[in-house]
Amino acid sequence: MTYPEDLQASLSAFHQLLSNEISYYQVEKRYIHREGQLVWCLLNVSAVKDDEGNPMYAISQFQDITERKLYEHQLKENEQKLKDILETFPNGVLTFDLKGSLQYANNMAEEILDTKQKDIISRQYDAHEWVITTIEGNPIARENLPVSIVMKTERYVKDYVHTVVSGSNQRKVLSVNGTPLYDHTGKLIAALLSIVDITVKKQTESELIQANKLLKRLAEQDGLTGVSNRRHFDNELQNYWESSLNNNTPLSLIMLDIDYFKLYNDEYGHQAGDDCLKSITKVIDQKLTDTDTVFARYGGEEFAIILPDYSAEEALNLAQKLHQSIQKLSIPHTSSPLCDEVTVSFGISTILPNQENKSSELIENADKALYAAKEDGRNSVKTYMEVNDNNTCTP
Numbered sequence: 523m524t525y526p527e528d529l530q531a532s533l534s535a536f537h538q539l540l541s542n543e544i545s546y547y548q549v550e551k552r553y554i555h556r557e558g559q560l561v562w563c564l565l566n567v568s569a570v571k572d573d574e575g576n577p578m579y580a581i582s583q584f585q586d587i588t589e590r591k592l593y594e595h596q597l598k599e600n601e602q603k604l605k606d607i608l609e610t611f612p613n614g615v616l617t618f619d620l621k622g623s624l625q626y627a628n629n630m631a632e633e634i635l636d637t638k639q640k641d642i643i644s645r646q647y648d649a650h651e652w653v654i655t656t657i658e659g660n661p662i663a664r665e666n667l668p669v670s671i672v673m674k675t676e677r678y679v680k681d682y683v684h685t686v687v688s689g690s691n692q693r694k695v696l697s698v699n700g701t702p703l704y705d706h707t708g709k710l711i712a713a714l715l716s717i718v719d720i721t722v723k724k725q726t727e728s729e730l731i732q733a734n735k736l737l738k739r740l741a742e743q744d745g746l747t748g749v750s751n752r753r754h755f756d757n758e759l760q761n762y763w764e765s766s767l768n769n770n771t772p773l774s775l776i777m778l779d780i781d782y783f784k785l786y787n788d789e790y791g792h793q794a795g796d797d798c799l800k801s802i803t804k805v806i807d808q809k810l811t812d813t814d815t816v817f818a819r820y821g822g823e824e825f826a827i828i829l830p831d832y833s834a835e836e837a838l839n840l841a842q843k844l845h846q847s848i849q850k851l852s853i854p855h856t857s858s859p860l861c862d863e864v865t866v867s868f869g870i871s872t873i874l875p876n877q878e879n880k881s882s883e884l885i886e887n888a889d890k891a892l893y894a895a896k897e898d899g900r901n902s903v904k905t906y907m908e909v910n911d912n913n914t915c916t917p
Contacts, residue, residue, distance in 0.1 A: 523553060523554045524551060524552070524553055524554075525551065525552035525553060525554055525560060527552075528551040528552050531549065531551070532549060532551055532565070535547040535549055535567070536567065536580070539567060539569050539577065539580060540569075540577055540580075542569075542571075542575070542576065542577055544569075545568065545569045545571070546566075546567065546568045546569070547566075547567055548564065548565065548566050548567075549564075549565050549567075550562065550563070550564055550565070550587065550591070551563060551565055560588075561586060561588050562586070562587045562588040562590075562591040562592075563584045563585060563586055563587060563588075564584070564585040564587045565582060565583070565584055566582070566583040566585075567580050567581070567582045567583075568580065568581050611628060611630060612630065613630060613716045613717060613718055614627070614628065614630040614631030614632075614633070614634045614635070614715075614716065614717040614718070614719075615627070615628040615630070615631055615714065615715070615716055615717075616628075616631050616714070616715045616717065617703065617712050617713070617714050617715075618647050618669050618712060618713045618715070619711070619712050620673065620710070620711065620712065621646075622646050622647050622648065622669060622670075622673075623644045623645070623646060623647075624642055624643055624644060624645050624646075624647065625643070625712065626639070627639040627642065627643075631717060634688070634694065634696070634717060634718075634719045635686070635688050635689060635694075636688035636689035636690040636692065637688065637689030641689070647667065647669040648664045648667055648669075648670075651687070652686045652687065653685075653686065653687040653693075654667065654684050654685065654686055655684065655685050656683075656684060656685070657683060657684075657685060657695060657724065659685075662684060667684075668682045668698045668700040668713075668715060669700065669713045669715065671700065672700040672701065672702050672713040673702070673710065673713050676702045676710060677702075678699070678700065678701050679698065679699060679700035679701075680699055681697055681698075681699065682697070682698040682699070682700070683695065683696070683697055683698070683720070684696060684698065693721075694719055694721045695719070695720050695721045695723075695724045696717045696718065696719060696720065697717070697718045697720045698715055698716070698717050699715070699716040700713055700714065700715045700716075701713070701714050702714075741753070741754075742754035744818070744819040746796055746799060746800070746819075747799055747800055747803040747819055748800075748803070749803050749807065749817045749818055749819055749825070750816055750817060750818035750819070751818060751819060752818065752819065752820060752821060754816070754818060755816060755818035755820065755826055755828070758816045758818075758828060759775075759816075759828055759881050759884070759885075760881055762814075762816075762828055762830045763875055763880075763881040763884070765830065766830065766831070766874075766875045767875040767876065767877075770874070771830070771831045771874075772831060772832060772833055772834075772872055772873065772874050773828070773829070773830060773831075773832075773872070773873055773874075773875060773884060774828075774829040774832035774833070774834065774836070774837035774870065774871065774872040774873075775826060775827070775828055775829065775837075775870070775871050775872075775884045775885065775887075775888045776826065776827040776829065776837060776840070776841050776844075776868060776869070776870050776888065777820065777824065777825070777826050777827075777868070777869045777870075777871075777885075777888040777889060777891075777892045778824070778825050778826075778827075778841075778844070778866050778867065778868045778869070778892070779823060779824045779825075779866065779867050779892055779896070780798070780799075780802065780823040780824075780864060780865075780866055781858065781860060781864070781865045781866060781867055781896075781900040781901060782855070782857065782858045782859065782860065782900075783795065783798075783822070783823040785855075785857040785858060786798060786855050786857065786858070786864065788857065789855075789856065789857040798853055798864060799823065801851055801853060802848055802851070802853075802864070802866065803817070803819075803825065805844075805847050805848060805851060806825070806827075806844055806847070806848070809840075809843060809844055809847055810827065812829075814830045814831075815827060815828060815829055815830070816828040826885075826888070827840075832872070833872065834870070834872035834905060834907060837870050837872055837905075838870055838903065838905055841868045841870055841903045842903055844868070845866065845868060845902075845903055848864070848865075848866050849863070849865070851864070860899070860900055860901055861901070865900060865901035866901070867892060867895040867896050867900045867901060867902060867903075867904075868891075868892065868895060868902070868903040868904065869888045869889060869890070869891030869892025869893070869894070869895055869904055869905075869906070870888060870891055870903070870904070870905040870906065871884050871885075871886075871887035871888035871890075871891060871905070871906040872905075872906075872907075873887070887906040887910075888906065890906060890909055890910070891904045891905055891906040891908070891909055892904070894908070894909045
């Protein structure tokens with residue numbers, strides 16, 4: 523007996539057959555078994571006609587498809603469960619077919635991409651609308667995108683980071699995981715991507731990195747002049763000493779001191795003294811074009827310049843140029859016993875580091891040369907070689 527809910531459709535098709543509107547029909551319908559259970563059948567009905575083409579009777583063929591229908595029902599239930607899971611999944615989920623066209627996007631994917639599935643369905647994964655780039659803003663070749671990698675290698679892609687432009691025209695940073703999808707025969711049919719919006723995380727990381735750089739710079743920087751402080755100088759001197767020792771290269775040090783600076787402060791005030799220090803350090807910093815040099819405030823009005831791989835002659839030439847540049851500033855100093863402008867004294871030391879000497883010797887020698895410049899009337903450049911050429915190894 524036909525299941526009541528399927529009776530109308532079956533009768534309608536049969537009446538069309540009898541009225542000669544159709545000569546054949548096929549329908550899937552349910553029957554009630556004599557034992558009471560439902561049986562699904564595939565019913566094929568054909569009309570047998572007389573010589574004038576009028577239906578005389580019908581031939582019906584039945585095929586039990588109960589097992590198939592149960593399987594289809596279970597499959598639909600599983601698909602719905604999977605869809606429900608995906609729609610509540612905390613990550614965005616996208617699937618792309620073998621041509622690279624979008625097949626599916628869950629709710630979270632719509633939220634992350636600021637768009638609706640209907641607006642992006644069938645869109646290619648490398649479509650220009652996405653504007654996919656690296657975090658630095660560089661374009662990514664199609665073959666290097668996660669979908670391409672998954673389809674080409676049939677391997678899992680983990681934590682692939684790139685940016686996209688969302689439907690609201692916002693640049694978002696995504697972390698992408700990708701995996702291949704197969705049919706029951708093991709044939710690749712699609713690529714599934716799981717996406718997470720890490721824009722805020724990356725912004726926070728970037729801000730933290732910048733903050734740490736700023737803190738590091740502040741910790742290494744003299745607050746008044748902006749050049750390196752004594753702590754940074756000490757660390758860098760030791761680093762360059764070890765590097766010079768390993769590479770068998772010379773290391774030079776220039777120490778300079780502003781002549782009669784206390785008298786300058788007494789005459790013009792501490793604010794003017796600060797401005798004087800800033801002016802002198804600025805002109806020196808502009809002349810130090812080698813990125814490896816370290817210019818530091820050693821203490822008070824005394825400064826030091828570390829010169830990696832500088833010979834004694836090269837260090838002397840640089841010091842003389844700095845001396846001339848400071849003189850050109852013509853900063854008034856009427857209280858100076860030497861002249862009516864600010865002057866600076868320089869001391870230079872050069873050592874070829876070895877296992878028997880220490881970095882402290884470089885400082886001591888430069889300091890002795892600076893002292894000699896002051897004893898010799900100030901406003902001059904002296905090398906340790908001039909003071910005691912027997913104690914310095916000059917490359």
